[in-house]
Amino acid sequence: MPELFPLSPVHYVAAPLLAAFLLPLVAKLSRSFIKILPGLTFLYVLYVSAVLYPQALQAPIIEQIAGWAPPLGINLYYGPMAGLFASLFSALGFIVWLYSLTQMKQEPLDRFYILLMMLVAGATGMVLTGDIFNLFVFMEITAISAYSLTAFLREDDKAEAGFKYILIGSLASAFVLLGIAILYSYTGTLNLADLALNMDKVPLSVRVIVFGLFLVGFGIEAEIFPLNGWAPDAYSAAPAPVSALFAGITVKAALYALARVTILLFPFAGSMALISILGLVTLVISELAALHQKNLFRMLAYSSMGQVGLAIAALGLFTAEGVYAALFAMINHAIVKGMLFLTVFAMAGGSATLDGLNGMGRKKPILSLLFTLGAFAIIGLPPFSGFWSKLSVLTAMGQTGNYAMIAIVLATTIVEAAYFLRATGRLYLSEGNPAEGKTPLSAIAALAVLAAGILWIGFFPGSIDETLTAGAQDLLDTAKYTEGVLKD
């Protein structure tokens, strides 16, 4: 087979697409295919990662779609950073599929899995592509899957949350599209690398406007305050597996897009500082807002926004350490928050409040332990993964002399500890609802994979060091990027 289908980054998108188009057909043959096919697809994509990612660490893989050299055609840039994200997304997709196998019962399942696959594929496309309009297309794919999945449970409030998401999300699309249009009309090219070289054709005042448009557009998807109003509603309305993917995938893809675009097209000190400050503001406000939250999913949503804010604050430093830390924080958040969403859903169902956790320590000890682990990891207690990511964020801030930032991050961590431990404490209250049902093995397995990830990174943080360093270099080395893309 390798000769017939040489592996290339486009498989990340093509395979889920093919599977998504096939799914309605195979569903007519047998219902069981509906569940199996997405899993096979994610497995295949993981296999692609396993083969391609080590190669990307050596040298970025640049693929030209339809055989046209970059300024003319669309290219995919599969460097260490894109590879890292693509692999992360595929892995999360697989885990969420494994979890959904038994936990997701809402019909129509075929459509659910199509949307799920396309959510992952769209986000992967966003990080892979080297073309700004193609980026927009993939953003739309991600966003439309996300809207539908938000309203998937078809209750009134869920539909409303989905509608809010569409409202704000379409604003995001409109702004990004406008920005692209302005850039194209000045430079006559859509390729990111080519644009980076041609940015001098755009007057400075226009660049500021375009940056503002992109910041708002991508910022909406990346949940930057005050653009993240849709997020708490969407997270709490969507089925938990989907919320896990929102936290783990869509935000990360948008953040990647924002980072890539900023560093390639708008590398001003001001734009970077602005991103950092916005990240901090997001962190502080989200964490404080989470403090009083009774609805667990909303609490996790706010926490999610806060964590992303932390990553953005580190990213905005745009030093090697800062990007390293931001990547670390994002990976950690993807794993941990994914696990928390899934655990809470398995423990207390789709509309869990804090009271829903009461007494779970006795009834569902394994899930309680996992929740505790997740809470500790998200707060950043050693020896779990969150500690190292938070520490790298802090040292990155220390290196640039931003001591006030360190203090703010640490102060919000206390707030974070307050609400997460309050929730953890609920597990050990004696009174509570009667426990119903056992958690199926596949769901536990999915959670166990994530928990193992938390512990692994916690005990061997060096194991992902190379990955993160390469990713950070890949993002920051714009010259290498443009040369690589435009070499032929």
Place this chain on the structure above:
Amino acid sequence: MILLQWTLTPELLYQAGTGILLFLLVVAAIFSVVQKDLLMAIVGTSLVSLILSVLFLLLHAPDVALTEAAIGVALTTAIFLIALRKTGRYEE
């Protein structure tokens, strides 16, 4: 007189037509935004699409014009109308 120097060239017709259409476009857009009767608002958006479609044609973009005509004028309007039938005609 400057006016007298103008002659009715195809160029001028083209310019004038475009100008009028652009004006109508803005009017139709505002009309559909401020209209409380949603049915009229839909007609307004449909009108916007129609004018846009003509404009695209005038700008030598037949592909886009065709798309706009088919999607903007026909399909979107139909979908809006169906949605309207399922909800209510007037905005609160």
Place this chain on the structure above:
Amino acid sequence: MDITGIPFFLAVSFGGAFLAYLMNFAHRFLRNAVVLLTVSASAALLFWLGDETFSMEMGGFVLTLGKTPYSLFFAGIVALLAVPTVLFSFTYMAKEERPAMYYLNLLITIAAMYGILFSLDLLSLFIFWEIMTWSSFLLTIHKGGNATKAGVKYFLYSAAGAYAILFSVVILYNMSGSLLIEDVARSFVLQNPLMQLMLAGTLLFGFSVKAGLMPMHGWAPDAYAESPAPFTALFSGALSKMGIFGMGMVLYQIFLQSPFSLPVRELLAWAGGITSALATLRAIQQTDAKRLLAYSSVAQLGYIVMGLALGTPLSMMAALFITLLHGVFKAMLFFAVGAVYFRTGLTDLNELRGLIRRMPVSFLTVLMAIISLANIPPLGGFVGKWLLYESLIQSDHYFLVIVAFFSSTASFLYVYRLIFSIFLGQEEKEFEHVKEVPFLTMQLPMLALAAVTFITGIFPGIVLAPISSALTYLGFPIQHDMWSMSMLFNEWGNRMNLLAMISVIGTVFLTGFTILYFYRMRRTRYVTTKDIHTSGEVPTENENLTYAINFYQPFERAAHPVLSKSIRAWIDWIGRSVSELGDFLRHIYTGDGQTYAWYVVLFLTFMLAAGSWIL
């Protein structure tokens, strides 16, 4: 692996924890054996611990572990308390739920304490510090219910402290490029003094939270009262001493050369003094045995901080001596109270009474402990307090002497209340079936620790030898004539110079008793319950005639002005304000899509305006 190395030591300590967790699924006895073996093995390994340091890289940081004489002293305290604690847990925790979690967390806490002590760099110290914090948090909330609230409070105070530490660690790392305490100390003196003050201030703040120094003591009473009794012994006895360890390290290894060192230490000494006085007054008010002991712990740590902050060789010696002794006698007290709770299910001093004949060993333990606590010779507590007074006087802190003396004296009041309410007074029918606790697992730990107080009182040299090497390590000029520093010791320093003191004290007491005896003899007669008549009636046997309720009402009325203003209330107020702020901010998210769209548009407008303005 080298069995004298620190990696092996920690591997045993942490590995034992997980093994015990797994063994819980096999059998109770197997698990208990593993638990006991783990703590005793690590205690034994302490003696063989080699000198070589151990480094490893983790997440881009170099972590270095190694022993120092200073840390070895504290490790000794941990080991001394850890073994009795697990022993005491076996029976005590038998009827509690989720024993696996309890032992896992207990052993992790113990191992993490060793880890803290054997950290030569700030990051590994912080890592173990946090591990200790979360595992002890899980132990505190083990009972559920109210304990959850106390535990969260404990964790939040700890987190505030821990993150203050981390703040400094990150900045220090950035400044010196190394995490090793030696390197940090070397580059620390090069910083400007204000920076030094800030960094040391945050570090000291962080460590003092764990030590329960006022005003950061708010977590202590609740957490001590709600956690399972055997763990409380370790909690108050050893875990809070980690704060003392850290403060000593900061003050004398990092901060000493700074121009602000002296004023900061003076301030700390006063904080210690005030803590001891106020906490003693609070302890007197308590009606719950564990809360009483909790406040007593806070007070005792105040003494320790006082001695630590003064920074004379003698005061340091005093501080470290009290550190050990307080650990021992407070563990005894918590064990005894735990034993009473184990048999009666009560810790309320107003309900307990007359257990002396039912639980004589517990009574003996409490008696020994409070003699030690009240600094009465010949038990160990006396030595420490004497040294403290002596050092305070030598360094001209007369006012602090008064404060310390006042709180020492006042502590008689609460220890008396404790022993009276539980063990003395009329025997109650409801306690008729109360038996003494089992010997091996519960009496033995208590008695062993009681023996320690006795031995350290008679032969303080056993403790002073490691203390002097610890102090030498910290840079204090202690030569072989250390014994001459205090008039308390004989010329070889291994024994207390008891003769003079015992004769003085003995004479005073004997004279007093003699006078009293002869003065009151004629009017003294022996009574039984039956001899008491109320309103001319003989009371029935089960009618209670001794009361412990409102034990110190006059005192409480007198002390009211001081105690009515609570610092904890202020800190709670801060917490409430943050929480209200959070509630307010939550309303930014109105749930209305249009509002969100407004935010987006406003934000874009703002960005565009700001961008063009900057241009």
Place this chain on the structure above:
Amino acid sequence: MKKLLAAFLLGFIGYYLYTAFAGVPFGENKMEVGKDYLETTVPKTGAVNTVTSIVVNYRGFDTLGEVTVLFLAATGLGAILFGMKGKPEDKHREPSSILTTGAKALFPIIVLLGAYIFIHGHLTPGGGFQGGTIIATGVLILILGIKSFHANHALLSVMESLAGITFVVAGILGLAFGKNFLENILPLGTPGQVLSAGIIPIIYIAVGFKVGAELAGVLDTLMSTTRGEE
């Protein structure tokens, strides 16, 4: 007040967008990529219609994405409206017989037009999207004009799946032939003929089917469902 503020803000943003677009150097021969497209389309892709060659070939990946967007919109709509009951019988007036007859008569013509547009996508303006939409409007006329008309969802679903698969497989075949994803593997033929421009017509026909089937499905879904509580 609120409206005034809104108008002000929009005006503000509009002003900035205007300044951004006002500086665009229209008319100058600056659009490098555009120039390239105009000059090289016919020899390189074999398609006479440059727009089509850009949409389907140079930027075929975008088109695949856009097709997916539409597919997802239809899928999402189906998911959200899943299980909602149609009204028992329409209370509205019956369509008049003129309308019914007209719809029946018009439908084949509209479909033919649509098919023509997407089959000749590489030659004349229009293509898969436009053609597909036109077919869907034909279905719309049927829905409006014939009371008991219901689209055959199974058929539509199979059609759109097959069309989508065709598109992706056309892309993968490029890989299989040792070229790039979506790269042309067929002979270019003579520009201007129906059978020319390599895989462009194939893809556009697939797109036409897909778009037509999807939009028809969407219309039918919308028409035949309503909220449960009504």
